[in-house]
Amino acid sequence: MGRGRAGRTRFTELRRLVPAITPKVLAQRLRQMERDGLVGRTYHAEMPPRVEYEITPLARTLLPVFHTLVDWSDTHLGEVERARERYDAAP
Amino acid sequence: MGRGRAGRTRFTELRRLVPAITPKVLAQRLRQMERDGLVGRTYHAEMPPRVEYEITPLARTLLPVFHTLVDWSDTHLGEVERARERYDAAP
Incomplete structure (x- = not known):
């Protein structure tokens, strides 16, 4: 997950890295890990909107x-x- | 799992130790772990038949x-x- 700019990765990139997981399950797991404090989620209010994920110090x-x-x-x-x-x- | 005679434990004892798991899921997990070589299963052809489980050296x-x-x-x-x-x- 630490591959993108400043260690941030987009959903589509995560999907490419883990092809065996369906988008629905990947979204669930990301929400669970975000809730557990293991993943940080950054929402960019652009057109179209952009969301990036990164692992947290706790995850490390x-x-x-x-x-x-x-x-x-x-x-x-x-x-x-x-x-x-x-x-x-x-x- | 190493609590019974010679480290063997019966299904009912495992159910008691892990109450949150349904019998069906526990049976599935035991079969998966047996297949993975992590759990040994001993069938005693008695009346009624008796089954015991134990962790394997690989599991240790x-x-x-x-x-x-x-x-x-x-x-x-x-x-x-x-x-x-x-x-x-x-x-």
Whole structure:
């Protein structure tokens, strides 16, 4: 989310970055994260109006949690995939 | 989940531990975690049949991720709650 000007990103750019999520779900998640103080929303009263999103300092404190999760998945995702294959193949 | 005999727990005990989850959703999540290799399921062909669940060694490797998340929430959950109050109070 920190890719645009001054770390701000527009909805359409977020949609492009996360194609698997529908616009409706993405809008819901952004509102939830805004409510939780993890995303900042800036409304520009222009024609047409423009909205930008950015992660907040509070969200940046979550980075160590994400790093721990990424490290775990780098190490163990293969085991999860093999477990899924075994489960799916079971009678 | 490691509370019963040899770390095994029955569905009814899990339901008691997590009252907010419906039986249907709990059963789904257990099946997903079993498929992912995070939960082991033991079926006892008795009358009536008995099923027990236990976390796997692979699941135990996730403990550091949970500890990081618990530490984060101990430190920052208050900020999230205040952000929610501000968001809900906004016009």
